[in-house]
Amino acid sequence: MSTIFRLDASIRLEGSVTRAVADTLESAITEELGDATVVRRDVGLDPVDPSVWGTAAFAGFTPEDARTPEQVEALATAAALADEVAGADALIFAVPLYNFGVSQHFKAWADLVTTDPRFGPGTETIKGRPAFLITARGGGYGEGTPRAGWDHATGWMRRYLEDVWGLDLDVIETELTLAEVTPQMAELRELAREQLAESHETARTSGRSVTLKLRSAA
Template structure:
């Protein structure tokens, strides 16, 4: 039983996406103590933006640069294809997706296994997306419609990669440190608690899907 986890938060401490993803992982480990974890942390090991340019840019770079980029893309693709279940922890940054996760995605999609028309190697495999937003972005809020990350993440993971995707979300994560959001700390606590509850359910989902041989 192989779980692939990727973290895109730039914070090592105090990261809500890491915290909620740990809840998913804990449930998974309870069910599959013998399972293996492949973890990629884009904070400590970011994918160089130049790698994607080396493969799709013009004019072509020196041959050794393209070879290195191609080898890295293959390694990233291997990590995905070889797993049975997936955990993505990706926060909202400046109203859009993490640049580190976007760079990772761009490079993975250069691998021939993910080229247009290729057989979809990940279709139906179970995955969980954990995301977090510092403010409030729901209907009726001033920032409604400003979250350009979550829809993109769902589109890529569910429709492009083909995962059977579940989503855990937390909002108002900056309420404890931003005085302007202080009146919303109660709502922030409720949102975080709800995210952990859904994370536990989604951890059970991952474990059950793999145990049933769906992945």
């Protein structure tokens, strides 16, 4: 039986594009596999306490017999989060762009997981495992647009998931997600709908294709 880890970082439960596209991807994978287990971590609605990261980080440099109860608890929290990732055969990260940068909830989670010895720089715990980064941006950030280069999140997340953790990462991006509710973007609504439809189709196709990797690895 395959295990899928899914992380959601959107602060919206209803109307979230990253959640919706991740739902499509998850359904495509689980329907093809039939017996997959999905482990969920919702850091958007149930955030990781960012202060735990500092406690866990310093605990790693403290002799075990000298650690405070707070340090022991922080390391246990990091280990529990790391267990979820280490036990996955494929991973889904649904993380929107917020204020031109990385979601603070995703960053706090990633920082804490990295304090676990299995996930620090140079480790290969999940190297090569198939993974998906689903991200969404309210406006347009492509070359030639007024905000080209303003997306400071996607590049960082790719570096972390691909280069630090070594995942075999596919990225599904959706732009113009605020067009439907922003009067100034009314002329972009049809393009926004087309982009969203393409993202869902990519998710369906990718979900079906990744099952071949999971089956061959079983």
